[in-house]
Amino acid sequence: MTAFRIPGKGRVNHDTAVRFRFDGKSYGGVEGDTVASALLANGVHLMGRSFKYHRPRGPVTAGSEEPNALIGTSRGKGRFEPNTRATVQEIYDGLKAESQNKWPSLNFDIGAVNDRLYMLFSAGFYYKTFMWPKSFWDRVYEPVIRAAAGLGVSPSEPDPDSYASRYLHCDVLIVGAGPAGLAAALTAGRSGSDVVIVDEHTEMGGTLLSEDQVQIAGQSAWDWLSATLDELKGMNNVRLMTRTTAIGYYHQNMVALSQKLTDHLAAVPGNAPRERMWRVRANQVVLAQGAIERPLVFDGNDRPGVMFAGAAQTYLNRYGVKVGERAVIVTSHDSAWYCAFDLADAGVAVAAIADTRDEIAPEFAQMAADKGIEVLKGHTVSSTTGRLRVKSVLVNPVRNGKVGASRTIDCDALLMCGGWTPSLHLFSHTKGSLNWDSEAEVFLPGDKTEACHIAGAGRGLWGIARALEDGANAGSEAAIAAGYATEVGLYPVEADRTGGGVTHKELPSDRDAGKAKAFIDFQNDVTAKDIRLAVREGMRSIEHVKRYTTNGMATDQGKLSNMNGLTIAADAVGKEAPKVGLTTFRPPYTPTSFGTFAGYHKDAHFELTRKTPIDGWAEENEAAFEPVSLWRRAWYFPLSGEDMHRAVARECKATRQSLGMFDASTLGKIEVSGPDAVEFMNRMYTNPWTKLAAGRCRYGLLLGEDGYIRDDGVIGRLSQDKFHVTTTTGGAARVLNMMEDYLQTEWPDLKVWLTSTTEQWATIALNGPNARKLIEPFVEGQDLSEEAFPHMSVSECKVAGIPARLFRISFTGELGFEINVPARYGRELWEKLYEAGQQYDVCPYGTETMHVLRAEKGYIIVGQDTDGTVTPDDAGIGWAVGKKKPDFVGMRSLKRPDLVAEGRKQLVGLLTDDPKTLLEEGAQIVADPKQPIPMKMIGHVTSSYWSEALGRTIALAVVEGGRSRMGESLHIPMPDRVLSAKVTETVFYDPEGERLKA
């Protein structure tokens, strides 16, 4: 048994010893301990160093709001976590924890010199101190500040743990399982509604865990708690979740829960996730989050051993741990008196209770007298002493606003209470309004934006009786709103600890305020004088004060500091607190690991990757891949020793000389079907479709309302009423959405329907002079001769016995066919054609060769040669726009003055003066390279490749007035030199198109 543990007391399991290490030293605790409670049981308060001044710090709370006791924990390789709150982390056998922000050791830390230099580190110091010389910022100041500040060290190894996600739907979600939450759960659960109740702690009970003296409905608090939990667990409509924090409250009652599953276990089951994110959609939400104790602001209020009275009470009653041997209480609220009494009863010497108030309840004075505790009414604290642990406190009487002489009282624990702040974080996420209660000087929930109910101390109610009653009512309201009939139970309470208190700005002192280290934000080392300095320097809004001083900007989001910061800022500004404002709380409520947010999205499952039916063949044949929207596509097929340039040159050459094959399955496909299909096509696309015969294809161009090119593709008319539309790979979903949008909102009268068939078909493109020879023996039901099946034909026939849609089209300028077969047959057909193609030295090629071959022909790629500001005429494909059509999407915009103006950027070819020079895609083009900088840029390169067929480089570019510049020399300034190129037509290869007719 450790020195400060009281045998048998509390809810921990005294019979099960647990050993763990902190800063390399082995400590003993018991099952149920947190790192903080176990260390305190060993008499250790010093657990870390502060952020800026490296001041020694110990735990100030017993919960998730802890700003000081942040530690690193490690569970093996890759499983280091910084900034874990020692007050939350449960111990288990073998746990390794370490303190942070210290060097060389926690007891002796060089960085603590900052504490002596505090004058340098006042509010906004980095805006002032490190301004000159300017060049020092990047090289000296910032690196030094970054190295000196900060708390834990970021993990440097990949996280080997897995993380999980779930969706959950319920009638009533209850956040917080203290008396209010439990009473709400009983009411809602008994009504039959689906209830989920969550609590961030290891066990449910909230305040009841620390207040075992209360009698509820004739039972002791812990018996009642146990019976209540048993009843709730017995209801199959109630789900209880511990170690689960509601971290965010989003629209339409979507609440995110972060559940810790394994961090408390010595042995973790296989495949078990470390944490799980629950996305709960609740019909009704009950927020029963309670209240958070508020620090008193005085010089030296941050020494190890100075903590909340409520925390000391929790350590005592829940964990059976005395936080010291000789305690002094300083308070402005009645609650701390009970802490004093509990400590005294447990054998702790309570030297004094200093209350800032002049009036206190006579029964308190009587009880204090009975227990031999000195009572100091109307007192303030002016300072504390002690280096690694508080040694004494200086208390002064305050009479009529005048601070009297100080008196020193020795203590090893100074327990403070400056009141209680209702926890409004989740309510604040909903953007619900807050009302200022000027009497209690707290913000309370106001108008709601979501179906939520706030119960208990979270709305300023004090005492267990009121929490139970309010919780029961809130549970009832919620269940009724969810459609259930309820009966509200009664919970008579005895030995309740009610009371009230007042709040303060900095406590009055007889010492020099300029030298006081009276902390408001323990985690960011912000003091009261920092706030006042910020106001003196012109900050008026709390939002500005916050950013200037960093008050409330640490990971605890100001749970302890916001109200004190606001009170002091309001005092300095000379306005009421609500006029200065409260900063907005944002999710997550407590620090949450990235893993929990990422969930299953890691490693191979990081992002959905679409693969074609032929992808496996490409992989087996060692293709290089590139991502194209969500797809991965074969980029090129390098033979051994080939780089991309040589592989692509070979693929291009083989295709133009004999035969290439290409997996075009990713092309978007949409079946447009119905009696009004042709009318629909006429309205959507720029081209005329009425006269296109069944069995024939046409290049289709799709514009947006603005007249700019959105998508393109070859479209086949299968029958009078049916079109097979193809889109770009990336545009498939977008085009279908756009079509559906028009159909449903503009033309609901049209009898035509759309179906995505992208994945119904695997598509194999065959290009090259031998393409026909290869497929002819496989095709049944279609004569492939030039006469019967000319360029731009489509047929439903059979290929290798498989029902197919066969297109004669070309994106290469060679004789070309595209065979669509049901996806399941894609790879089989590919392999058959590849095998049969050996006689023609068939060459599988990837997207890069496809790009080169089409560029040689001047065929555009939407999104590469167009950028959302290119009209059909700009792209040189004005011929695709039906001149006699009454309307189509974008037609009116094409007549806008700026779209018909002279000098628009037009797509042209560029041939560099040096045929070996490859332009950079995206490079800017100028007319005169000698003009002064900034030069006038008249266009940019959109496509640029080595053309094996031409034995030189080629490029496409958009250039102002490009088509009137044929033959003109233009210039492309690059970082090291200026390149020159001549403007040409866009078709570089076979401009007459003879090869298509082969």
Place this chain on the structure above:
Amino acid sequence: MNVQNPIQFEPITAAHSGPVELTILPEATRFNLRIDPAGLAAASTAFGVDLPERIGGWAESATRSAICLGPDEWVLLAEETDRQAIEASFAGIYSDVPHSLTDISDREIAIEITGDRAAELLTVACPRNLDAIAPGSGVRTLFDSAQVVLYRDTSDKFRIEVWRSFFPHVWELLIIANKELASGL
């Protein structure tokens, strides 16, 4: 014709990765039927199943079934060998009741999910309230980032139909989650 295994990284077998049985169902005939609800009676006759009028409704005969996914949208499921017969049957009513009947048999892959914890397994990635999906109905929804059609056959038997290229992502996640269920945490 020898049917190509559509799944390149996993054989077509039940995946015993955890308490829930995961099975890739054999190829079937699927049509996307788009039709004005006024023509529903004729379409029902053509298909041989009374097409459900409510979105989410799922009607079955011995070998065929139909689910309503939108105000004018149905998916028809049938045996692999019935494709041409169904096409012929609908072609017969086209002039009177125009519609779109599009073969999507190969667009999708179907997964059957069976077991006491099947619904729990689906909650890893399906945002819908599964309790609100009665046995004998279905919905178009998301599974993680993939669009799926989710059918509920009985309280502990589901079927997911997912586009072919989204299938590996969905299948992999089902297996990860099934292992997670087996871990007990």
